[in-house]
Amino acid sequence: MPAPVEIYTRAMCGYCYRAVRLLQDKGADFVEHDAGMDAAKKREMVQRAGGASTFPQIFIGGDHVGGCDDMLALERRGALDAMLKEAGAT
16 A cells, blocks of 8 residues: 655655655655656656656545645645544644
8 A cells, every 4th residue: 555645755855855854744644756866767657747847746545636836735724634644644
């Protein structure tokens, strides 16, 4: 069974840092995949994300959320906590 939250990141990425930090602050159970220097992992990310190749790419409950800005928009709308809870991440 996949982790409740998966995030594909790369080193030296401010958006990746910000997204990971938000998940940590929420106490979310997540798996971070470092896809920056791993061509196979990046291909996996792009395939799962419907062609999106920017970092990070975030999946909650197996569903593609998008990138950091998308997750922050969910947070601003008050929807992120419910998604994390529904996925069993908190």
